[in-house]
Amino acid sequence: MTAPTLRYLSRSDIAALGGDHSDLYMEAIEHGLRLHAAGEFVQPLKPYLRNPRGRHIADRIIAMPAWIGGEAPISGLKWIGSKHDNPSARGMERASAVMVLNDAETNFPVAIMEAGLISAMRTAAVTGIAVRHLAKAGFTDASIVGCGPIGERQARMLAEQFPGLESLRLFDLRREAAEDLSVRLRDRFPRLRIAIAETAEAAVRDASVVITCTVTDTPYLPFSWLSRGTFLANVSIMDVEREVFLKSDKVVVDDWDQSNREKKIINLLVESGQFSRETLHAELGEIVVGRKPGRETDDEVILLNPMGMAIDDVACAAAILRRAEAKGAGTVLPLY
Numbered sequence: 287m288t289a290p291t292l293r294y295l296s297r298s299d300i301a302a303l304g305g306d307h308s309d310l311y312m313e314a315i316e317h318g319l320r321l322h323a324a325g326e327f328v329q330p331l332k333p334y335l336r337n338p339r340g341r342h343i344a345d346r347i348i349a350m351p352a353w354i355g356g357e358a359p360i361s362g363l364k365w366i367g368s369k370h371d372n373p374s375a376r377g378m379e380r381a382s383a384v385m386v387l388n389d390a391e392t393n394f395p396v397a398i399m400e401a402g403l404i405s406a407m408r409t410a411a412v413t414g415i416a417v418r419h420l421a422k423a424g425f426t427d428a429s430i431v432g433c434g435p436i437g438e439r440q441a442r443m444l445a446e447q448f449p450g451l452e453s454l455r456l457f458d459l460r461r462e463a464a465e466d467l468s469v470r471l472r473d474r475f476p477r478l479r480i481a482i483a484e485t486a487e488a489a490v491r492d493a494s495v496v497i498t499c500t501v502t503d504t505p506y507l508p509f510s511w512l513s514r515g516t517f518l519a520n521v522s523i524m525d526v527e528r529e530v531f532l533k534s535d536k537v538v539v540d541d542w543d544q545s546n547r548e549k550k551i552i553n554l555l556v557e558s559g560q561f562s563r564e565t566l567h568a569e570l571g572e573i574v575v576g577r578k579p580g581r582e583t584d585d586e587v588i589l590l591n592p593m594g595m596a597i598d599d600v601a602c603a604a605a606i607l608r609r610a611e612a613k614g615a616g617t618v619l620p621l622y
């Protein structure tokens with residue numbers, strides 16, 4: 287009998303393997319989206335664990351299991367906690383997570399890794415792949431609404447992946463969060479012109495690419511704020527008013543089944559008969575493999591509603607594990 291082991295990777299182990307740069311995640315997410323389009327995945331609907339004392343929309347722990355196929359099949363689970371007041375009351379990140387990867391032959395756990403970084407980076411990479419296909423060619427400006435860790439990683443991804451990006455507008459209800467982020471971004475990307483918007487509307491109006499990264503539970507972003515040609519990534523899911531889903535030229539999701547549930551806006555629109563799988567333009571993977579078109583004219587307003595998929599996390603964690611194994615990185619622990 288071989289004695290089973292598992293590899294533990296902390297956030298700094300992952301960063302040292304290249305996990306602090308968007309390149310690794312763009313590649314892994316593209317691979318994951320291709321498998322999604324090919325149906326080479328299993329992804330049960332994710333359960334939300336909410337305890338009855340936490341009433342905020344962002345107080346929860348979510349279990350996200352998935353299997354991905356292809357040439358190197360692997361299974362995994364992201365177990366991601368969130369407490370809305372971690373930043374303000376405890377000086378801690380809102381989200382915290384671990385990822386377990388399981389060997390697809392034996393189903394034995396082979397790795398446990400910190401997954402707050404992976405989760406933020408893979409979320410940015412999903413937007414990045416979408417921007418490639420759905421933003422106006424040659425766009426030079428973008429806006430981020432909500433400047434926590436998710437907003438920061440989205441901004442860094444844009445700067446890293448789109449060298450034509452010249453200017454970035456930031457808005458946060460806490461002006462300080464936007465100012466702090468602008469300082470870090472100026473240090474890292476001196477080429478960028480960064481402005482702090484006074485309102486969400488000022489951030490969104492005339493922007494070519496808009497990314498929402500707040501923790502709101504109340505939609506505030508109407509269609510009238512969007513210009514022709516805008517690509518809007520609704521990363522925080524609850525920001526965009528219902529009419530935006532109905533008036534945008536194309537609505538794209540990552541996974542229809544995951545989007546049409548939990549009383550999220552698409553789900554409410556489906557229940558009231560205003561939206562359906564037929565009204566949806568595409569799942570993102572269908573665009574990546576060329577089965578459905580991406581942007582077709584400079585005029586289109588395109589909305590991405592990325593619920594976040596477990597296969598995103600598994601694809602990225604698997605890429606990190608392969609690098610860790612090749613370099614002998616992390617801590618190998620006995621399982622028994």
Ligand SMILES: NC(=O)c1ccc[n+]([C@@H]2O[C@H](COP(=O)([O-])OP(=O)(O)OC[C@H]3O[C@@H](n4cnc5c(N)ncnc54)[C@H](O)[C@@H]3O)[C@@H](O)[C@H]2O)c1
Pocket residue numbers: 344370373379380381405406409431432433434435436437457458459460463486499500501502520521522523592593594595
């Ligand atoms: N779709 C996905 O795949 C995915 C993945 C990860 C996280 N998320 C979402 O991203 C969001 C942000 O995560 P985070 O970890 O950065 O959260 P966070 O709480 O650390 O930061 C959120 C920031 O948004 C600001 N904010 C809150 N409401 C706002 C509003 N109405 N307008 C402007 N700013 C506002 C807050 O002041 C804060 O700075 C969460 O809603 C989370 O669920 C989505």
